[in-house]
Amino acid sequence: MDYLLIQVLNGVQLGLLMFLLAAGLTLTFGIMDLVNLAHGSLYMIGAYIAWTFVTWTDSFVLGALLALPATFALGVAVEAVVMRRLYARDHLDQVLATFGLILFFNELVRVIWGPAGKSIAVPPFLSHTIEILPGVPYPAYRFALIVVGAAVALLLAWLVARTRLGMLIRAGASNRRMIAALGVNIELLFSLVFGLGAVFAGLAGLMAAPISSVKIGMGDDILILAFVIIVIGGIGSIKGAFVAAMVVGQIDIVGRAFLPELLKTFMPPASASAAAPAISQVAIYIVMAGVLVWRPTGLFGQRA
Amino acid sequence: MSEPLLSPRVLVTALLLAVLAALPLLTQAFDQRYLLSVGTRIVIWSIAAVSLNIILGYGGLVSFGHAAFFGIGGYAVGILSAEGIQNGWVQWPVALAASILWAALVGALSLRTRGVYFIMITLAFAQLVYYLASGLEAYGGDDGLNISRSRFPGLLDLRDKATFYWLCFALLCASLWFCGRLAHSRFGAVLRGARSNELRMQALGFPVFRYRLVACIVAGALGGLAGILLANEGAYVSPAMMSWVKSGDLIVIVVLGGIGVRFGPLYGAVAFFALEELLKPALDLMHKGWGEYWQIVFGPLLVLIALYARGGIASLLGFRRA
Numbered sequence: 001m002d003y004l005l006i007q008v009l010n011g012v013q014l015g016l017l018m019f020l021l022a023a024g025l026t027l028t029f030g031i032m033d034l035v036n037l038a039h040g041s042l043y044m045i046g047a048y049i050a051w052t053f054v055t056w057t058d059s060f061v062l063g064a065l066l067a068l069p070a071t072f073a074l075g076v077a078v079e080a081v082v083m084r085r086l087y088a089r090d091h092l093d094q095v096l097a098t099f100g101l102i103l104f105f106n107e108l109v110r111v112i113w114g115p116a117g118k119s120i121a122v123p124p125f126l127s128h129t130i131e132i133l134p135g136v137p138y139p140a141y142r143f144a145l146i147v148v149g150a151a152v153a154l155l156l157a158w159l160v161a162r163t164r165l166g167m168l169i170r171a172g173a174s175n176r177r178m179i180a181a182l183g184v185n186i187e188l189l190f191s192l193v194f195g196l197g198a199v200f201a202g203l204a205g206l207m208a209a210p211i212s213s214v215k216i217g218m219g220d221d222i223l224i225l226a227f228v229i230i231v232i233g234g235i236g237s238i239k240g241a242f243v244a245a246m247v248v249g250q251i252d253i254v255g256r257a258f259l260p261e262l263l264k265t266f267m268p269p270a271s272a273s274a275a276a277p278a279i280s281q282v283a284i285y286i287v288m289a290g291v292l293v294w295r296p297t298g299l300f301g302q303r304a
Numbered sequence: 305m306s307e308p309l310l311s312p313r314v315l316v317t318a319l320l321l322a323v324l325a326a327l328p329l330l331t332q333a334f335d336q337r338y339l340l341s342v343g344t345r346i347v348i349w350s351i352a353a354v355s356l357n358i359i360l361g362y363g364g365l366v367s368f369g370h371a372a373f374f375g376i377g378g379y380a381v382g383i384l385s386a387e388g389i390q391n392g393w394v395q396w397p398v399a400l401a402a403s404i405l406w407a408a409l410v411g412a413l414s415l416r417t418r419g420v421y422f423i424m425i426t427l428a429f430a431q432l433v434y435y436l437a438s439g440l441e442a443y444g445g446d447d448g449l450n451i452s453r454s455r456f457p458g459l460l461d462l463r464d465k466a467t468f469y470w471l472c473f474a475l476l477c478a479s480l481w482f483c484g485r486l487a488h489s490r491f492g493a494v495l496r497g498a499r500s501n502e503l504r505m506q507a508l509g510f511p512v513f514r515y516r517l518v519a520c521i522v523a524g525a526l527g528g529l530a531g532i533l534l535a536n537e538g539a540y541v542s543p544a545m546m547s548w549v550k551s552g553d554l555i556v557i558v559v560l561g562g563i564g565v566r567f568g569p570l571y572g573a574v575a576f577f578a579l580e581e582l583l584k585p586a587l588d589l590m591h592k593g594w595g596e597y598w599q600i601v602f603g604p605l606l607v608l609i610a611l612y613a614r615g616g617i618a619s620l621l622g623f624r625r626a
Contacts, residue, residue: 029420035420035423037552085611086611089610089611091366091419091420091423092366093610093611094610096555096556096559096610097606097607097611099552099555099606100603100607100610101603101607102603103603103606104599104607105603106599107599107600107603110597111600220549227424228428231421231425231428271442274439274441274445274446275440275441277439278435278438278439281432282439285428285431286432288424288425288428289428289432292417292421293416296416296421297417
């Protein structure tokens with residue numbers, strides 16, 4: 001029972017992390033109609049920038065606080081140089097150009113930070129464990145991830161549902177040309193939204209850094225998962241992204257935590273521990289295919 | 305419609321095909337064995353790109369999971385080989401059948417979606433095969449599987465590099481010929497019609513879904529063929545051959561060469577591999593050691609192509625999209 005609770009929490013933590021990544025993607029998708037494969041690069045660079053600042057200031061919090069504006073600036077710059085020219089293009093051009101950006105950023109990181117991975121230590125004030133229930137210890141850092149992730153998700157929900165910026169974002173998602181015609185500075189709005197997405201991606205990257213590692217290409221695989229999430233949830237829907245992220249997080253953790261034991265009952269242990277993560281990944285894609293066959297525009301997507 | 309026999313594009317294409325046809329002799333004459341293996345890869349990737357061009361170029365369907373066919377064709381050969389069945393007459397039809405089945409399944413499900421959703425669902429299916437292969441501990445898992453080349457007793461010895469190259473080249477010529485016939489058939493016309501206006505084609509009474517499904521299956525079979533050849537070329541299969549980056553590379557090749565043009569995939573594959581082989585020494589020349597960072601130039605080049613050179617190499621030569 002305790003083991004189950006801990007694994008469910010791990011699933012929530014992973015889901016929140018992926019939600020941060022997916023939120024930026026679904027916003028740029030929904031509002032600018034942009035397929036941005038390079039979103040994972042922002043996740044990676046966010047983590048690398050954080051590593052630099054954390055090593056420099058010797059403080060995780062200070063480093064993180066410095067890294068976020070830097071990621072925002074990078075996002076705005078990428079938007080101004082490349083993305084802006086892609087909004088009116090078809091998806092194929094966007095795929096090609098942002099695929100080129102991935103190659104560029106992966107190589108750039110290798111030039112600047114070198115080929116070896118980096119690691120960020122868990123900040124000392126979060127390196128203990130806390131008891132979430134009497135007798136059930138849980139790492140404080142992972143718990144902090146859940147808290148921060150949930151707080152950011154709430155902040156985003158508030159931003160989109162309650163503020164003027166959010167109103168413009170929602171209006172932009174349903175009809176770009178109309179809000180431009182109504183006198184909204186749509187270029188500024190697009191820059192802001194892209195920068196916001198970059199910050200969320202960078203935040204996800206730097207928060208994941210202490211529990212995984214900072215390495216080249218770290219954004220590529222998780223990017224695909226983020227795409228799966230926004231497609232399951234329905235492109236442009238923050239709510240959909242949240243629900244899908246939670247589902248995907250749970251599937252992934254269940255696969256890692258429980259499948260090996262289950263498979264070992266009828267398979268040799270070595271094969272079972274190799275097959276389990278693969279099966280949980282496969283399950284995620286099967287869920288996605290199932291959702292798309294059932295509802296071709298995702299759970300919360302607008303009907304075409 | 306008839307074009308002068310000596311227009312630049314005819315000359316370039318003829319020259320390219322002539323060089324490729326004579327490549328084993330050339331590499332032997334100049335003692336550049338390495339170039340023959342680069343050439344073999346170019347030819348195999350061209351076949352895969354021809355296959356992608358059918359759905360992407362003529363059908364207008366952006367499939368981001370085409371490398372899955374490398375894997376399915378390759379693993380069918382690899383698994384049979386690991387089980388002791390080396391005969392190509394068994395391996396190849398099984399691999400093709402597996403590719404066709406997969407294409408039919410993926411096509412039937414993916415074609416229900418449109419636009420970005422189609423891109424993502426094809427990507428997801430390819431990832432599914434990728435993870436399945438990496439979970440197959442019995443056949444190497446993540447590390448992949450060393451295999452021996454397919455045997456065609458008494459007919460061909462694929463271990464001979466030149467023989468294998470010529471087989472690949474012959475298959476490339478056949479697929480280029482087939483693709484040209486397909487594009488100008490009634491079938492191709494329907495496919496292109498649905499690309500520019502699906503609703504209108506449906507209103508005209510064409511079952512667009514079925515046409516597209518058949519296009520997916522044809523492309524899948526060709527893609528599987530490329531997978532069979534790729535597995536034989538390296539005598540090795542691994543999940544890496546169908547990572548999503550490979551699917552991206554295939555899209556790059558098709559667009560770079562000229563989308564929806566018969567010889568586009570060939571130009572694209574030659575340019576793609578040539579760029580890699582040229583950028584490395586060029587950067588090394590500027591500064592020792594820079595060569596390994598060639599993608600820092602190649603990446604922005606792709607951005608520029610996407611932004612400013614849509615027609616790819618084919619449009620430079622004066623081809624128009626079919």
